[in-house]
Structure formats: structure tokens, C-alpha cells
Amino acid sequence: MNKPLSDGAGSDISTWQAFCATLKRDLVIAFKRKNDLLNPIMFFLIVVSLFPLGISPDPVELSKVSAGVVWVSALLASMLSLDNLYRADYEDGSLEQLLLSPQPLYFLVLAKNIAHWLISGLPVVVLSPLLAYMLYLPSEAYWTLVLTLMIGTPVLSLFGSIGVALTVGLGSRGLILAVIVLPLSTPVLIIGAKAVTDVMFGLPVGSHFALLGAILALALTMAPLASAAALRISVN
Amino acid sequence: MWLWFSKLGSPRWFYELSNKWLPWLYVAMMVLMSVGLLWALLFVPEDYQQGQTIRIMYVHVPVASISLACFPLMAVAGTITLVWKMKLADMVAKSVAPIGAWFTGLALASGAIWGDQIWGTWWAWDARLTSLLIQFFLFIGVIALRSAIESQDAAAKACAILAIVGAINVPIIKYSVEWWNTLHQPASDFSMDPVAPNPPEVWVPLLIMISAVYVFFVIALILRTRNEILQRERRSQWVIDLVSREKSV
Amino acid sequence: MHTNLHNPDSGFSSLLQASALFCERDERVLFSGLDLTVSAGELVQIKGSNGSGKTTLLRILCGLNEDYEGDILWKGESLSEERENFLSSMIYIGHRVGVNRILTPRENLRWSASLHAPIDDNRIVAALGRLGLRAYEDIPCRNLSAGQTQRVALSRLLISPACLWILDEPFTTLDVHGVKHLESLLSEHVNAGGAVILTTHHALNVSCQWRALDLDSRRAAA
16 A cells, blocks of 8 residues: 655645535435434525514505515524534544645635635525515515525624634523624624615615625625634634 | 743733822713703703703713623633733723623613603613613622632633623624614604714713713722722732832821 | 645744643643654644543644633744644644534535635545545535544545645544445655644554653652
8 A cells, every 4th residue: 555645745635625525524414314404595595474463464564564574584594504604623523634624724614615605605595585475575685685695694693603603612592693794794784684675676786786786795805714613713 | 930020010011000090080071070060950851852951861861871881891801811912901801890790780770760750650672771771680690610720720711701702792692682773662662762863961961970970980990990900910029019108198 | 745835944843842831720730841843744633531631632733713821823923823724734634523513425525625725526536546535525425424424534634735634533433344445545745745643542653753742640640
């Protein structure tokens, strides 16, 4: 058995391969645990259907709040699934292996965040027209809703990742994750929900998308760095 | 062993230096506060629209302006903690968080009282009040994180990261809330900015009050930090000496 | 059979060199003024009673724990500057072995390898087979025993190109046979020019150059 002992210099594997392998690993884990996959979607469905019960079955009233309801529920669904992001890896030691990879941690964290979005965010985006229909959202606002969720939910995953990374080592995390993450998520919620409402009033929404896009760009560049730093502290 | 001393030296240096500052700060605060309060409550003319309620401004504006300064301050202290591993910076960061939360709470409360008088309601989703409210939540998050993490070093670094992330977010939140609100309610109705069109006899006492509350804030921060220093350095010789001297007196 | 890529002429007889390490945890000094040099071709066993700081020392040496004072050099260069080189030639297996319970051994190893250097499946199967896990490649790890899980983690040593192994209590869950197996792996690695740092309470029986560092006797001396 031939076992070359590298002295570390000139590792020729690319960061790209580690990125893909990490993304794939997290997706495989999620698909093997059907609960992880279904829970956020079911939660999203249930929360949205609670609102008509609490407000009124009246189409006029519901259509007024529909954009906000879908957005708030998407935010909560994303929050609920956040804990899976690093918890299991922390407990079984995989997180240590991740931190000790010679690859830049930024890309590995980004891969995990993208996996989280694909598992918890994308289904919400896909399901949102159905729920919008049930809440009497005017049909001209459907595309805006889907697009704002498409840009906004990745930001929720990226910001949420910072919160989980900071709290993953805590024995009793309870509500602290929500207290940390929810205030950070307010700009996305505000802009996303307002874009949909504005379309209902026939107002232009180009600037809304520009702002959402800017926040997404900022989150993509900065949030994984903050998550990586937070993970190093939590695993310490 | 040298590293030990340099690490300990810095908080001790601050403790002893602040001993000399504090009396002066107390005097400055007394003078500024009494002049400012008396002037604002007794001698400022009634506002032609708001009447006596304008006097709430002399508490609300200084408190609110400090609450806005706390997050950047915490982020700067956090950066110093992360980059230079300075213990004193983390003690300051830890002390700022509750003070910032209190000042934000006071700003919200005084804003609500004022709002009740001029808008006829205790709470309105006014842009500034809303962004203050979210900032209040952010402070609560930092405090909760600090108390949840047992290891002091880990808590320092984790809170530093959260403070920096929060400080980047505060302007975004502020901007998005203002942008969100403008279409719903015209800004002129809810303008909280009564300073600009007013004569000097209105804004000079305001400036005095702002400086008085700033000095109060600095005193509170120094006192909290000194407490923190004593607590963390309780095993070091100079604190033990200090305590035994206090006891013998 | 073994290619020895470590060049004795390159002047790096010492791989990892720690000097004047100081670490305190929860206001208790774990160790201070600790010097440790690990060279290619030797095994260093860290001894000490429970709570003496063995795990903390290993975590400091592998770069997971940064709450320490003192210097750590990798091949004569500061660890913080050489981090990437260091990480690609070091492998760490801790108390928590880093094996996901839902994935199969094969999937676990594939991911671990990809963090360093992706390899083909044949080598993964061979490594698992060598540690007695033939026919277990595609069974979810939650169905494996603790010892078998440990073996999955140890298979990483066989597929990794790392020259420095840092192992925290690698013998704990292994049976007699597994212990012998790991000992021969360690000897093989060290004799091929690799280096090992490990903690264990078990009396080592290896056929290579090794020495022990006792944290307790250091403390007693201080």
C-alpha cells in the first residue's frame, strides 16, 4: 500500500471541489432525514393558515395583509430550520474537521448556507404562490412576491447562519437565536413585503429590487466571514 | 510572565486614571444638568404649536442621541477586542450594552410620552421610533448572548462579532424603516425635528442638556467599567490591596 | 513500500515546535512555560491525569484553540502565517471523531477527504477494509458501534496525505485487535518519516521512536 506523505506545499485540489463536496454532503444529509426537509415547509403552511383564523376570512382584509403574512411566515420558517445548520456537526465533531480544512472557511460556510437555503428557503419560494392565492393576494403581485422571496430568503439564511454560529456551543440556546437573528432580518422583511404591497397599488418597484439586491450582495460577501469567525469562537 | 503584567497593567491604569477624572466629571454634570434643566423647564418660551410639551424634548433628544452612539461605540470596542485582544476594550463593550439598552428604552419611553401629547397616541410606527425599537432588540440580543456564554473570552469575542454585525445593520435598518414609513404617513405630521426652525433660546439649553446627559453617560460607563475591572481582576494583588485599604478605612 | 517524502536535507528536522506555552482556563493555569518539539520520525505521547490539559494542549497545537500565549512554529515559521500549509499536512481526530451518524462510512470519508485532497473510491474502500470495516461501507454510521465509528474516523489517517497526526485518545473505544492494529499503523507512519502526537492512558506498544511528555510531573516540578 503506497501512502505518500505530503509536506503540505502545493496541494493541487481546488477550493471548488471542497465547496461542492460540502454542499452535496449537507443536501444528502437533509434528504436522508426527511423531517428536516418537510418540517420548514409544513411550518410555513401552518403558520400562514393560522392568520385567516386569527384575522378574518374576508377576502378584502386578507388581501391587504397577505404580503406581510407570507413574508413573516417565511422568516419564521427560515428561523426554525436554522438550528440544523451547524448543531449536528458541532456535536459529532465534523465542525472541527471543517475548521481544520486548509480550504478558505468562507467558501465552506457559504456552501453550508446555500445548502440550508436550498432545503428551507427554496421550497418556501416555490410554495408561496399557492399560499398567496389562499390569502387573496391580487394576481398581479404574484411574480413580485416570488421574486422578492427569491432574493430575500438567501439573506435570511446568511444572516441566520451568523446567529447559529454564535450560539452553537451553548447548552441552552432556547430563544436566544431568535432574539439575535430576527432584528437583523428586519430590513429584508420591510423591503420585501413593501415591494409586494406597492405592486398591489400599481407603484413602481424597481428601487425595492435594487435595495434587496444590494442587501443580498452585502450578505453574500460579509455574512460568511462573520459566520466563520463566530464558528472559530464557538468551537474553541 | 511579562505578558501577564502588560495585560493586567492596562485595566489598572484605567482604574487609577479614572479615579482622577471622576470628581471633575461629577462637577461638570451637576453644573450642566442643573443649568440645562432649570433653563429648559422654567425659562424656555412655550412652543406656539406644542405648548408646554416642548419641554419633553430636552430629555428625549439627548437620551436618543446617546442611544444612537452606543452601538457604534460597542462595535469599535469589539473590533479592538478582536484585533488587539485588549481586555479593557471588552470591559467597556460589556458595560456599554446595558447602558445602551437603558438609554434606548428611555428614548422610547420619553418619545411615547411626547407622542401621547402631540400625536394623541402613545405609540406610532414612526420611522425613528421603529428603528429605535429594533435597535433596542439588538441590544437585548447582545446582552442575552453575553449572559448565555459561560467562558468569558468566548463571550467577549462572540459579542464583539455580534456588535460589529449589528453596527453594520443599524444604518440599514434605520434607512429601510424611514423609507418604509414615508409613503404611509407624510413626514411633516410626525416630524420629531423641532430644532431647526427655532431661535437660540430654544436650542442653547438643548445643547447644554445634550452635553449634560453625555457627561452622565460617560460617568455611568466609567463606573460600570470600574466595577467590571474589579470583578475580573479580583485575584490580582493591586485589587486585593485596594480592598484591604478600603476595609481598614 | 513507503515513499518517504520528508527530505532530511531540507533542514526541518522539527516539524512542530511550541515554546513557552501558557494557557489558563476558568481562572486555573493549565500549563505555563511548556516547550514541546515534535520532529519527523517520532511519536510523542502526552500523559497526564484527567483535567491536566491534555486535550486543550492538542487543540492548541492543531490550531483549534487560540486562547494561549507563547509561540508555535511549523517548520520554523510562525503557525499563524503558515496556517494553510500546516493544515494541509496535519490531521486531527478529537474526542468527537467527526463522523456523521446519518451518512455512511464511505460518504463520511469522501467528505473528509475532499476538505484536504479528494481521492478515488477505491482508496476509501481499501482504507475501510484495512480497519476491519469491509462490507460496512454503505451502512449508516448510526448503526455502527462506538468502536466501529472510531475506526471510520481512523480510516481518515490512511487516506490523508498528512505527515503530522494529532490524535486525542484514539484507543478508547477500540477492542484488543483494534488497538494492535492502530499501534502498527502508528509505527508504520512514524517509520515512514511521519510524526504523531497523541494522548492515551493505554501503555503504548509501538515499534518506532517515541517518547512521553507528562503534564503532571511538569506541574509537580513547578
